[in-house]
Structure formats: structure tokens, C-alpha cells
Amino acid sequence: MTQSQTENVGLIPWTVVILHHTMIIHMSISKDVKRITTHTLQEMKDAGEKISMLTAYDYSMARIIDEAGIDVILVGDSASNVMAGHETTLPITLDQMIYHASSVVRAVKRCLVVVDLPFGCYQGDSKKALNSAIRIMKESGAHAVKLEGGFQIIDSVARILKAGIPVMGHLGLTPQSIYKFGTYTVRAKEEMEADQLRKDALELQEVGCFAIVLEKIPSALGKQVSESLTIPSIGIGGGPDADGQVLVTHDMLGITKDFHPRFLRRYLELYDAMKDAVTDYISDVKSGEFPSSKEGY
Numbered sequence: 516m517t518q519s520q521t522e523n524v525g526l527i528p529w530t531v532v533i534l535h536h537t538m539i540i541h542m543s544i545s546k547d548v549k550r551i552t553t554h555t556l557q558e559m560k561d562a563g564e565k566i567s568m569l570t571a572y573d574y575s576m577a578r579i580i581d582e583a584g585i586d587v588i589l590v591g592d593s594a595s596n597v598m599a600g601h602e603t604t605l606p607i608t609l610d611q612m613i614y615h616a617s618s619v620v621r622a623v624k625r626c627l628v629v630v631d632l633p634f635g636c637y638q639g640d641s642k643k644a645l646n647s648a649i650r651i652m653k654e655s656g657a658h659a660v661k662l663e664g665g666f667q668i669i670d671s672v673a674r675i676l677k678a679g680i681p682v683m684g685h686l687g688l689t690p691q692s693i694y695k696f697g698t699y700t701v702r703a704k705e706e707m708e709a710d711q712l713r714k715d716a717l718e719l720q721e722v723g724c725f726a727i728v729l730e731k732i733p734s735a736l737g738k739q740v741s742e743s744l745t746i747p748s749i750g751i752g753g754g755p756d757a758d759g760q761v762l763v764t765h766d767m768l769g770i771t772k773d774f775h776p777r778f779l780r781r782y783l784e785l786y787d788a789m790k791d792a793v794t795d796y797i798s799d800v801k802s803g804e805f806p807s808s809k810e811g812y
């Protein structure tokens with residue numbers, strides 16, 4: 516457990532016994548669960564404590580991740596790839612993001628839930644951006660939204676913030692712009708792009724973002740930007756000096772296959788483990804080994 520987890524979280528459930536007619540009902544209630552807020556993240560940056568963030572798109576996965584003690588769950592538009600099998604993040608809709616986000620929110624007791632505004636819901640139209648963010652907050656119960664881009668979308672960011680909705684920025688490789696970039700390679704290797712990224716980061720901070728994701732940029736630039744900001748940076752391929760790290764959960768658990776960027780550490784190889792389990796099940800069903808007499812009524 517990290518320092519903030521032990522100090523801030525009273526996760527010990529207490530048992531209440533309610534006598535209802537002749538039945539005794541045991542209810543497990545989490546008392547005094549101190550929720551992670553955007554302010555907690557700022558305190559962590561100020562204290563030099565790293566921030567952990569992972570993606571989730573459904574109730575079951577979000578429950579495991581939240582119970583494990585993550586600081587932030589991102590309902591990323593990577594759901595478009597991971598859950599729906601699209602090649603890019605562009606096709607996912609606002610309604611679909613709200614469906615994923617509300618499933619995650621129902622599972623979460625402690626961590627901060629941030630939701631991506633999907634492509635086409637905020638670019639070039641700050642009123643539309645605000646309406647999209649309001650729909651996410653109202654219909655899913657999430658705590659913040661994330662938008663990709665810098666100066667190009669600053670009006671949208673500012674308008675959402677003015678409505679009291681916390682915004683996380685996202686710079687570097689912004690997958691919603693993949694057709695502009697043409698490739699998923701490292702961004703901001705050239706000084707002109709690096710300089711723009713530095714300016715964008717400061718502008719996003721100035722307008723009121725509570726944190727910024729830095730995706731796939733040189734580690735030295737990640738360090739520079741993180742040190743120049745008073746708000747936390749969260750890296751994904753942004754080097755070890757970001758104030759926090761994020762990975763796509765299905766990648767780090769090895770559920771996705773054939774995706775091996777340098778920044779990805781796989782903590783499990785679940786694709787093969789799950790496939791083996793399914794193969795065993797099929798074989799047991801076919802042979803009549805499952806179910807046994809004990810597995811029936």
C-alpha cells in the first residue's frame with residue numbers, strides 16, 4: 516500500500532446486523548471510504564507520490580481494479596479497439612462511452628473515474644463539447660472528462676471547466692488524430708513539435724486542467740514538461756519522470772495479442788491462459804467429464 520492509501524482510506528468493512536421480521540440480514544458497509552478526487556492527485560504530486568491509472572470499460576474489471584487500490588480509472592476511448600475491435604478510436608460514440616462509463620461507475624467505491632470524450636464530440640465546437648461533457652457526467656456518474664489536444668481545443672476545455680466539470684488533458688500521441696499523424700510512432704521528436712507540446716501543456720494548466728496525459732513522447736521531454744507543470748502529468752510511453760503512469764488494462768494483463776510497444780509491460784499473459792481454460796471446458800463438455808454428479812442438483 517502506498518502512503519496515501521493507508522492514510523486516506525478506511526476500507527475496513529463493518530458488519531451491521533439488522534433484525535427484519537425473523538431474518539437476520541448481514542450487510543457489509545464500507546465506512547469512511549475516502550474517495551480519490553482531483554485534489555488528492557494534486558496532493559500526491561506535491562508530496563512526490565506517483566499516481567497509478569488504468570483503463571476499464573465494464574463493471575467486473577473496474578471492480579477488481581478499484582479493489583486493488585488504483586488511484587484513477589480511465590474509461591478510455593480505447594474501448595473502441597479493445598471492446599469493439601475497431602482499428603482506431605474514431606468510431607466509438609458518445610452513447611457507447613456513456614454505457615461503458617456507467618458500468619464502471621457502478622463498480623467503483625474509491626478511485627477517480629475519468630471518461631474520454633470521443634472523437635467528433637468536442638473538436639471545433641465548444642458548445643457541443645460542453646453538452647457532451649454534461650451528458651457524460653449526468654448519465655454515467657463519472658467524475659471528470661479527458662480531451663485530446665492543445666491549443667486547437669482550448670475553447671472547448673475552457674467552456675467545460677467553466678461548467679464545473681474537471682478536465683484532464685492529453686498531449687503527444689493523440690490517437691483520435693491518427694489520420695493526421697499517419698502512424699502511431701513517437702511524437703515530438705522534432706524541436707518544433709516539442710516546443711508546441713510544452714506550450715500546450717502550460718496552456719492546459721493555465722486554463723484549469725487538473726492533470727495531463729503525455730503519450731509516446733521522448734522521456735527527456737516527458738521529464739521537462741512534468742517539471743514545468745504544477746499539475747500532475749500521467750505518462751504512457753512518456754518516460755519514468757511523469758507524476759503517474761497509465762496503461763490499457765487489457766494490454767498489461769496480456770488479454771490483447773500482438774501488441775508490443777516498448778512502453779508496455781505485460782504483468783500477465785491472460786490470452787493464452789484464458790484460451791487454455793476454454794479449450795479444457797470444451798473438452799470436458801464433449802467428453803461428458805463436466806458436469807460431474809456433484810455439479811448438479
Ligand code: KIV
Nearest residue numbers: 570591592593728761
Ligand atoms: O483511450 C485510452 O485508453 C487512453 C490512454 C491510452 C491514455 O487515452
